[in-house]
Amino acid sequence: MTVTKAAKSAPAADRIRRAALTLFAAKGFHGTGIRDLAEAAGLSSASLYHYMGTKEDLLLRIMRECMARLLTAGHRVVTGDPDPRSRLAGLVQVHVLSHALHPLETAVVDHELRALSPAARASVVAQRDEYEDLWRAAIEEGCASEVFRSSAPAVTRLALLEMCGGVARWYSPRGRLALTELAVHYTEIAFGALRAEPSTVDTEAARLRTGLVSEVWGGAVRR
Amino acid sequence: MTVTKAAKSAPAADRIRRAALTLFAAKGFHGTGIRDLAEAAGLSSASLYHYMGTKEDLLLRIMRECMARLLTAGHRVVTGDPDPRSRLAGLVQVHVLSHALHPLETAVVDHELRALSPAARASVVAQRDEYEDLWRAAIEEGCASEVFRSSAPAVTRLALLEMCGGVARWYSPRGRLALTELAVHYTEIAFGALRAEPSTVDTEAARLRTGLVSEVWGGAVRR
Amino acid sequence: MTVTKAAKSAPAADRIRRAALTLFAAKGFHGTGIRDLAEAAGLSSASLYHYMGTKEDLLLRIMRECMARLLTAGHRVVTGDPDPRSRLAGLVQVHVLSHALHPLETAVVDHELRALSPAARASVVAQRDEYEDLWRAAIEEGCASEVFRSSAPAVTRLALLEMCGGVARWYSPRGRLALTELAVHYTEIAFGALRAEPSTVDTEAARLRTGLVSEVWGGAVRR
Amino acid sequence: MTVTKAAKSAPAADRIRRAALTLFAAKGFHGTGIRDLAEAAGLSSASLYHYMGTKEDLLLRIMRECMARLLTAGHRVVTGDPDPRSRLAGLVQVHVLSHALHPLETAVVDHELRALSPAARASVVAQRDEYEDLWRAAIEEGCASEVFRSSAPAVTRLALLEMCGGVARWYSPRGRLALTELAVHYTEIAFGALRAEPSTVDTEAARLRTGLVSEVWGGAVRR
DNA sequence: CATGAATGAGAGTTCATTCAT
DNA sequence: AATGAATGAACTCTCATTCAT
Known part of the structure; x- marks a missing residue:
């Protein structure tokens, strides 16, 4: 269940997508917090909102x-x-x-x-x-x-x-x-x-x- | 997704079981709140804890x-x-x-x-x-x-x-x-x-x- | 602007009302945080929600x-x-x-x-x-x-x-x-x-x- | 309460002033976000900071x-x-x-x-x-x-x-x-x-x- | 001149849980 | 057996602000 912090190699939007995919699949939508996504994508939780609308939009x-x-x-x-x-x-x-x-x-x-x-x-x-x-x-x-x-x-x-x-x-x-x-x-x-x-x-x-x-x-x- | 408040006909423990079953199946474990369970079972959320341990135990x-x-x-x-x-x-x-x-x-x-x-x-x-x-x-x-x-x-x-x-x-x-x-x-x-x-x-x-x-x-x- | 923590003498609902009155009047609705209200009422911010709906309801x-x-x-x-x-x-x-x-x-x-x-x-x-x-x-x-x-x-x-x-x-x-x-x-x-x-x-x-x-x-x- | 995006006819500084005036009067200082100001002035929120100090300065x-x-x-x-x-x-x-x-x-x-x-x-x-x-x-x-x-x-x-x-x-x-x-x-x-x-x-x-x-x-x- | 990207702090609200009654 | 009261922690999301480009 531990998700390593993503290397900052890919563009942020891709890292978010990937993080969401991995975490939603592993822990479910409701089981995944916005902070989990942020950590897995290597961003702050506030920064997530530059790239996405709501969690549901994602x-x-x-x-x-x-x-x-x-x-x-x-x-x-x-x-x-x-x-x-x-x-x-x-x-x-x-x-x-x-x-x-x-x-x-x-x-x-x-x-x-x-x-x-x-x-x-x-x-x-x-x-x-x-x-x-x-x-x-x-x-x-x-x-x-x-x-x-x-x-x-x-x-x-x-x-x-x-x-x-x-x-x-x-x-x-x-x-x-x-x-x-x-x-x-x-x-x-x-x-x-x-x-x-x-x-x-x-x-x-x-x-x-x-x-x-x-x-x-x-x-x-x-x- | 609307869950009608259970009639108080069955024993409380059964009503809780039934509520949990319905809600966990419909909305998932993380998508179901303890208050949802309480309402569906016709009890207060505090009363739930007489019959179950934690939500996970249930x-x-x-x-x-x-x-x-x-x-x-x-x-x-x-x-x-x-x-x-x-x-x-x-x-x-x-x-x-x-x-x-x-x-x-x-x-x-x-x-x-x-x-x-x-x-x-x-x-x-x-x-x-x-x-x-x-x-x-x-x-x-x-x-x-x-x-x-x-x-x-x-x-x-x-x-x-x-x-x-x-x-x-x-x-x-x-x-x-x-x-x-x-x-x-x-x-x-x-x-x-x-x-x-x-x-x-x-x-x-x-x-x-x-x-x-x-x-x-x-x-x-x-x- | 400092609001002393309310003595716990009055019922909680009254303390909340009083706190809201004082703070809304002094700092405005948008200038008053839910945590300000809680502190002034002598409760935790979560407890506020036992007595009120949303901040706007209040x-x-x-x-x-x-x-x-x-x-x-x-x-x-x-x-x-x-x-x-x-x-x-x-x-x-x-x-x-x-x-x-x-x-x-x-x-x-x-x-x-x-x-x-x-x-x-x-x-x-x-x-x-x-x-x-x-x-x-x-x-x-x-x-x-x-x-x-x-x-x-x-x-x-x-x-x-x-x-x-x-x-x-x-x-x-x-x-x-x-x-x-x-x-x-x-x-x-x-x-x-x-x-x-x-x-x-x-x-x-x-x-x-x-x-x-x-x-x-x-x-x-x-x- | 809808504020139309300002035509870019006036200098930016004026547009900001006007936006601030309108919005502060309509929604209050705390009720007005920096993004509201930016939108009403037709600038990005970052650009605002070329013309003003903080929101309070404005x-x-x-x-x-x-x-x-x-x-x-x-x-x-x-x-x-x-x-x-x-x-x-x-x-x-x-x-x-x-x-x-x-x-x-x-x-x-x-x-x-x-x-x-x-x-x-x-x-x-x-x-x-x-x-x-x-x-x-x-x-x-x-x-x-x-x-x-x-x-x-x-x-x-x-x-x-x-x-x-x-x-x-x-x-x-x-x-x-x-x-x-x-x-x-x-x-x-x-x-x-x-x-x-x-x-x-x-x-x-x-x-x-x-x-x-x-x-x-x-x-x-x-x- | 202007902005996209980024963030720490904080917003209002809900969470699962405890406890005295 | 049952609950109203209470809470720390966590929730999703927005805040004002900065900075490299």
């Missing part, structure tokens, strides 16, 4: 940026592809890789919605709904064309989202599992869950997703 | 009881059964039903570990580890005897746990899905994920799990 | 009570009296005596309207308007019946109100001037300003006003 | 200039005139006109003495005392020569000063009352209060005072 920006990135990646992986299987594979991989590579952002999005005021929350929920619609469409079309089979597609969608998002809670880049393997493995699980033919998992495509996700997240803080 | 007790119940149910469903498939089915169902029926407790366990002091956290983590060992054993034995197939059993275990636990975040008893159907559906997904033969899902057994879970949780607060 | 209550007392006294001195001269004399005396005996409350009302939020301000302004209407009626009727003469009655009303209220800024009960003399003197000035016959000032009536004002203000803090 | 300068102008006008209206009646008429008119034409400055002088540090306050109080001495002399001489009658000349002086100064709180140049009429009216009230012969009010002289006051205040900010 949280909101983090959440909206994270959702925007998931949305961008999701749209890119889905657009123009008529095959529900490869679209779902792409969404699973984007989701898994984003959560594996950016567990802080994604954990904050998943946990701290309730800390937002109603108006702010609504704006993030709208993004989340748009994102989940990509999943819904892929699964429903797959079921309609019988490449997927599920007795309750809506439930399966939620189950898969939870499953893939859970990666943020345990994946370590220092572990034995390479990213592409992870993405492939989750795709297999998802295809199994939807009774799709397992042979359809395309390892090469999965490798390309890693590039896509990295590109979309750009220079974003990685832990 | 949280710890909730978490340990919840884990103890999961452990009890898990052991009962597993003990004496040599078949990895039916053991895993039982674990999936216990997990899903517990999370569906007791989303408050399970959400608190899943979210608020970080709010505990190190010593308290360790005692809950120990319970969680014991519980996850039941899953590990079933999956590993199933892979060894080739009734399951997974390229990374440890990853699959984590993925399934996240997936089943996610139920707490969305299941509504007022929705279209009956509990047993839900349990069966998740078992199918899990078997699919592990490439087990789908025909092995035993609907009647799933129905019995609902009784088991209800019994283990006893009179516990249900939402 | 101010608002003081102002509304003061205006309510002026209104009560004003109505009592005016009701049922058809003679504009004695009504004006009564109003002048109530105003002067109230300001002389309760300079803190009246100074706060006169100075700190601007510190109130719009809604709160409106509620005090409404009281003030009702009070000034008593003056307006007396002066206008007096001019109509030609016992008063003024080329601009509205201006004269404002001028007299300012003049009488100014007493709060300099009158000292330890000075040479007795209260009744003060009240009579201001009545004479007012009658002069309105060109009324000076002989009409009733010293005995003025003496009775002192009793009335004391009664209306009751146990209110006097400095 | 206040002090405003107050001393205002008092200096009152003093100048008072002296000019009094010097060489042996008649207490015309001297008092002149003082009343200077006071009323100054407060009517420059309500911001005069309100600040009247309200914010308490916001000054002891040393600064003393320097303004000295000016005020010198100014009030002009009034004292006129009234006392008038009483001695029996052109005035008052049972308590000191009280009457204070009463008249409060009354005339009150003009700043309500006079509007857009109202029906012309300046000279206002000055004449107050002179009549004052003469009435002092039981002087009303016929002595010199309307032509009053008109000249308007010119005098305008000249003394020169280009000073007018509202």
Whole structure:
């Protein structure tokens, strides 16, 4: 829980972002004080307010940026592809890789919605709904064309989202599992869950997703 | 987010438990004030301290009881059964039903570990580890005897746990899905994920799990 | 400007009221910190919040009570009296005596309207308007019946109100001037300003006003 | 209470003065932040410090200039005139006109003495005392020569000063009352209060005072 | 001339907790 | 069993002010 004082190498705004990300993810929004943020960013608590509005603004920006990135990646992986299987594979991989590579952002999005005021929350929920619609469409079309089979597609969608998002809670880049393997493995699980033919998992495509996700997240803080 | 003042029908200790459960689940431990608890329980904040130790004690007790119940149910469903498939089915169902029926407790366990002091956290983590060992054993034995197939059993275990636990975040008893159907559906997904033969899902057994879970949780607060 | 810590003889709520009165009058609302109030009341700053809402609530209550007392006294001195001269004399005396005996409350009302939020301000302004209407009626009727003469009655009303209220800024009960003399003197000035016959000032009536004002203000803090 | 950002037409120093005047009068010294001033003046808060010393210096300068102008006008209206009646008429008119034409400055002088540090306050109080001495002399001489009658000349002086100064709180140049009429009216009230012969009010002289006051205040900010 | 960056001190308010009754 | 009173510490946020650029 000890957070070392940030070296003053990066611009202050970045250091604040990074500190917020780390602390909100580790201790929660309400568990993180403005002084914790200041110390972790290497500034006085008063100086924080040159770069941010309120503490909630800081949280909101983090959440909206994270959702925007998931949305961008999701749209890119889905657009123009008529095959529900490869679209779902792409969404699973984007989701898994984003959560594996950016567990802080994604954990904050998943946990701290309730800390937002109603108006702010609504704006993030709208993004989340748009994102989940990509999943819904892929699964429903797959079921309609019988490449997927599920007795309750809506439930399966939620189950898969939870499953893939859970990666943020345990994946370590220092572990034995390479990213592409992870993405492939989750795709297999998802295809199994939807009774799709397992042979359809395309390892090469999965490798390309890693590039896509990295590109979309750009220079974003990685832990 | 509005919590109506509890009717003074139940004993005070129960009202406090219930208030804590509701509020910790809805707003988080740090987001819930002692005065919120008092109001929701229909007592003065000073009176709370007749029934609980500190706010953290209250949280710890909730978490340990919840884990103890999961452990009890898990052991009962597993003990004496040599078949990895039916053991895993039982674990999936216990997990899903517990999370569906007791989303408050399970959400608190899943979210608020970080709010505990190190010593308290360790005692809950120990319970969680014991519980996850039941899953590990079933999956590993199933892979060894080739009734399951997974390229990374440890990853699959984590993925399934996240997936089943996610139920707490969305299941509504007022929705279209009956509990047993839900349990069966998740078992199918899990078997699919592990490439087990789908025909092995035993609907009647799933129905019995609902009784088991209800019994283990006893009179516990249900939402 | 040094305010000695209050002896703990009076109930806390009274001590807070008294402290607020003294400090708001001496240093202004914005010039008085919550910690100043606490020290002057002999409590910790946290304890203040057992007895009051916000700092502004405290101010608002003081102002509304003061205006309510002026209104009560004003109505009592005016009701049922058809003679504009004695009504004006009564109003002048109530105003002067109230300001002389309760300079803190009246100074706060006169100075700190601007510190109130719009809604709160409106509620005090409404009281003030009702009070000034008593003056307006007396002066206008007096001019109509030609016992008063003024080329601009509205201006004269404002001028007299300012003049009488100014007493709060300099009158000292330890000075040479007795209260009744003060009240009579201001009545004479007012009658002069309105060109009324000076002989009409009733010293005995003025003496009775002192009793009335004391009664209306009751146990209110006097400095 | 909304203060529009000043057009950058005037020199910065003037814009700051004007902003301070407006805001100190409207919200009080303690109610006005350095950032409010900066915004109203159209500068950054750091830039303010090129033109002023501390916030208190700014206040002090405003107050001393205002008092200096009152003093100048008072002296000019009094010097060489042996008649207490015309001297008092002149003082009343200077006071009323100054407060009517420059309500911001005069309100600040009247309200914010308490916001000054002891040393600064003393320097303004000295000016005020010198100014009030002009009034004292006129009234006392008038009483001695029996052109005035008052049972308590000191009280009457204070009463008249409060009354005339009150003009700043309500006079509007857009109202029906012309300046000279206002000055004449107050002179009549004052003469009435002092039981002087009303016929002595010199309307032509009053008109000249308007010119005098305008000249003394020169280009000073007018509202 | 003007400002962005920075800060120690302090603002009003709430925190979890204790204790005498 | 229950609470009103009380508080030190902490909260988020703003204050007036400085200084390098």
